[in-house]
Amino acid sequence: MGMHILCCLWSVFALVKMSSGAEWCYQSQVSCVNPCQGPLEWPEVAMTCGGRAQSPINIVTKKTLKDDRLQPLRYNGYQFAFHSDIINNGHSVQVNLPDSAKIDGGNLESTYKAIQLHFHWGLNGGPGSEHTIDGEQYPMEMHIVHIKQQYHSLSEALKDKSGVAVLGFFYQESGSSNKKYESVVNALKRITRPGTNTTLHDLSLDMLIPSHSNLSTYFRYQGSLTTPNCDESVVWTVFENTIPLSNEQLSAFSQLSFADGQNMTGTYRPVQPLNGREVYHSGSVAVWVNTVVLLSSVLATVGLSFPE
Structure with missing residues (x-):
């Protein structure tokens, strides 16, 4: 009582x-x-957070539309090593990026330059991604934020309905550690409190994402930032292939603290209504899956199976 x-x-x-x-x-x-x-x-x-083109969303793969214009993106400068601060900003972990890293192609209307990346996660490797695929929530999601190269700041780019391009990557728990992430995970121990930061050395964006050959299948839609002010100025590219991290590496993010001292967990916004928006996919992943299922059924009927 x-x-x-x-x-x-x-x-x-x-x-x-x-x-x-x-x-x-x-x-x-x-x-x-x-x-x-x-x-x-x-x-x-922020009133915009109640808009009709909000992010994240649940991507229902069978309802996505194939767009042949969604060819593989081009990643310029992603291979170059850089030094940068990694920051506990009170809501997430953020890494500021050199604007020499750029993306284009993939039916993007412009070249976009990188400004920062950040993560969203659950509790000790539990569900924590912002976007979901057919209702599945992954343990963690990384957003690499870019703005059109003619703009000088995020606030300036947000005035343009397609001024921001964000790449979304899912993480999946693996049985072994991902050595490419060791410097990031080790740095977390030095930024447990909000407002603290430390320096990452000799890191490249290519170290943090799947190999370029595994980035041809992705989803595309028009949405928003996933934190206030939730500006609806984001071209989203959400990749299908996941990044492996061990449970220990995923759990390291849960050791950070919010401003009130609580462990920083559950740092994701719930999925938002589509409100009539279309979601597009590159390649023919959904068609291929359906074809495999159909072929498996036919083979099973005649008493055959795929070779192991």
């Missing part, structure tokens, strides 16, 4: 605080003692 009364008192305090403009937060942070505004209340933080 005492805890219930205390919680109610904090709820009243929360309403007062919200009316004066509380900090936005993820659902994992919302509690009686932390009266922040979770995802359902983000439209009160």
Whole structure:
């Protein structure tokens, strides 16, 4: 009973605080003692968060449309090593990127330059990605954020409906560590508190993503930033092939802290309605899967099977 009364008192305090403009937060942070505004209340933080072209989304593969213009992207400067800060910004882990890394092709209307990357994750390797595929939520998702090369800042690019291009990559738990991620994972121990940072040395974007030959299958749609102000100015490219990390590596992200001292977990926005938007896919992945299923059924009927 005492805890219930205390919680109610904090709820009243929360309403007062919200009316004066509380900090936005993820659902994992919302509690009686932390009266922040979770995802359902983000439209009160920024009206745009209640728009009709919001991200992330659940990608239903059988409803995606093939677009032959979605050829493999070109990655310029992704191979070059750089030094940069990795930052606990209170909501995620962010790495600032050199604008010498650029992407084009893949039916993007311009060349886009990289500005930063960040991650979204769950609890100790549990569900944590923002986008989902046929309802499946992956343990973690990385967003590499780019802006059109003629712009000088993210805020300037957000005024353009296609001013920002974000590449989304899913992670999958593996039985062994991914050595390419050792420097990133080890750095997390030095930035556990919000506002702290350390330097990463000799890192390249190619180290963090699948090989370019495995980047030909992806999904494309028009959406938004996934944190307030949720500006609807993002061309999304979400890749099918996943990046392997061990459970220990995935769990290392859960050791970071939010501003209130809680472990930084559940750093994802729930999926948003499509509201009539189309989602496109490159290649013929969905068709190939259906063909394999059909062929397997035919072979099973005649008593045959695919060779192991």
